[in-house]
Amino acid sequence: xxxxxxxxxxxxxxxxxxxxxxxxxxxxxxxxxxxxxxxxxxxxxxxxxxxxxxxxxxxxxxxxxxxxxxxxxxxxxxxxxxxxxxxxxxxxxxxxxxxxxxxxxxxxxxxxxxxxxxxxxxxxxxxxxxxxxxxxxxxxxxxxxxxxxxxxxxxxxxxxxxxxxxxxxxxxxxxxxxxxxxxxxxxxxxxxxxxxxxxxxxxxxxxxxxxxxxxxxxxxxxxxxxxxxxxxxxxxxxxxxxxxxxxxxxxxxxxxxxxxxxxxxxxxxxxxxxxxxxxxxxxxxxxxxxxxxxxxxxxxxxxxxxxxxxxxxxx
Amino acid sequence: xxxxxxxxxxxxxxxxxxxxxxxxxxxxxxxxxxxxxxxxxxxxxxxxxxxxxxxxxxxxxxxxxxxxxxxxxxxxxxxxxxxxxxxxxxxxxxxxxxxxx
Numbered sequence: 001x002x003x004x005x006x007x008x009x010x011x012x013x014x015x016x017x018x019x020x021x022x023x024x025x026x027x028x029x030x031x032x033x034x035x036x037x038x039x040x041x042x043x044x045x046x047x048x049x050x051x052x053x054x055x056x057x058x059x060x061x062x063x064x065x066x067x068x069x070x071x072x073x074x075x076x077x078x079x080x081x082x083x084x085x086x087x088x089x090x091x092x093x094x095x096x097x098x099x100x101x102x103x104x105x106x107x108x109x110x111x112x113x114x115x116x117x118x119x120x121x122x123x124x125x126x127x128x129x130x131x132x133x134x135x136x137x138x139x140x141x142x143x144x145x146x147x148x149x150x151x152x153x154x155x156x157x158x159x160x161x162x163x164x165x166x167x168x169x170x171x172x173x174x175x176x177x178x179x180x181x182x183x184x185x186x187x188x189x190x191x192x193x194x195x196x197x198x199x200x201x202x203x204x205x206x207x208x209x210x211x212x213x214x215x216x217x218x219x220x221x222x223x224x225x226x227x228x229x230x231x232x233x234x235x236x237x238x239x240x241x242x243x244x245x246x247x248x249x250x251x252x253x254x255x256x257x258x259x260x261x262x263x264x265x266x267x268x269x270x271x272x273x274x275x276x277x278x279x280x281x282x283x284x285x286x287x288x289x290x291x292x293x294x295x296x297x298x299x300x301x302x303x304x305x306x307x308x309x310x311x312x313x314x315x
Numbered sequence: 316x317x318x319x320x321x322x323x324x325x326x327x328x329x330x331x332x333x334x335x336x337x338x339x340x341x342x343x344x345x346x347x348x349x350x351x352x353x354x355x356x357x358x359x360x361x362x363x364x365x366x367x368x369x370x371x372x373x374x375x376x377x378x379x380x381x382x383x384x385x386x387x388x389x390x391x392x393x394x395x396x397x398x399x400x401x402x403x404x405x406x407x408x409x410x411x412x413x414x415x416x
Binding site: 010029181184211 | 409
């Protein structure tokens with residue numbers, strides 16, 4: 001039974017385009033709109049300093065210095081340690097050194113002359129993918145020559161977590177950040193005990209699957225449908241399997257967790273996990289990271305973690 | 316009578332303007348001798364960091380613990396957030412999830 005809440009509560013809401021996504025931040029009208037500027041500045045700062053697609057960011061320097069150690073800041077080391085922890089848990093089914101494969105398929109490039117990669121090309125790219133070869137020594141990082149890291153699967157979420165930290169510091173206890181729909185982080189207090197989140201069908205965008213009532217956490221979604229390329233008339237999703245070199249078979253994953261950074265990494269990783277492993281794996285994820293979630297496979301079968309249904313509504 | 320009063324006040328104001336603060340500039344000059352010992356131990360009062368030149372990376376490094384400003388690439392500044400900063404007023408309406416990473 002969910003508590004009643006004041007639905008007339010009003011918020012300042014501002015939308016900006018960051019990390020190739022539409023980011024919306026909502027704070028109660030009792031706070032100044034100037035706070036929104038500060039919050040977006042935090043996200044911009046993370047973008048400038050860490051986005052691998054941005055020239056002279058720390059991750060860009062690591063990529064451009066492949067083969068040599070590069071001095072980075074504490075946050076970069078923190079991020080890489082967490083990433084390696086998740087990558088290790090999934091035995092490489094999540095791997096941020098996947099950029100050579102993304103380039104081979106033609107993601108994040110112009111759409112001219114796209115074709116399916118040959119088996120030889122795939123093997124050559126796969127050999128470069130190995131998170132274990134990301135070496136950390138103090139505040140220095142080195143990747144192997146030919147390797148390239150991408151921050152696409154986690155950086156937006158990390159920026160959202162930084163925003164939440166600032167919100168808490170400013171005393172805001174009721175707010176929402178919707179970063180592209182794939183990362184929705186929310187704060188709640190007694191005046192507003194939960195936020196309503198709507199989850200849609202991965203194949204039919206307008207078809208509502210179910211609603212969620214969520215409080216003080218993050219909902220992370222990964223799906224193939226939203227970002228894809230077309231080769232010879234067939235669609236290929238942007239989440240690639242670092243083991244096979246082909247797009248992940250699963251259609252959609254949703255994770256309810258404590259923070260966005262971990263949630264986004266876990267949802268991306270689960271896109272590559274075969275359906276027969278989901279039930280025990282979701283249990284392990286709950287024990288280790290305190291998350292719940294669901295996975296929709298290529299046959300549209302939905303598997304929920306045992307602790308997920310309590311949040312669901314059919315409104 | 317009123318005209319005479321105005322003229323007298325005008326002349327009084329002019330007098331004050333011209334002669335009212337004659338000692339002003341002179342009174343600001345200090346006759347105190349400069350204290351030459353004041354900055355004698357200046358190096359003891361500050362941390363002195365020695366920068367080392369790294370010939371491999373072609374850059375100066377500071378081995379001492381120090382603060383540094385956050386690095387911002389001003390060479391090719393590209394504003395990523397949209398220029399529109401319109402703030403809307405919303406209620407706690409439902410949010411849509413989607414899978415764009």
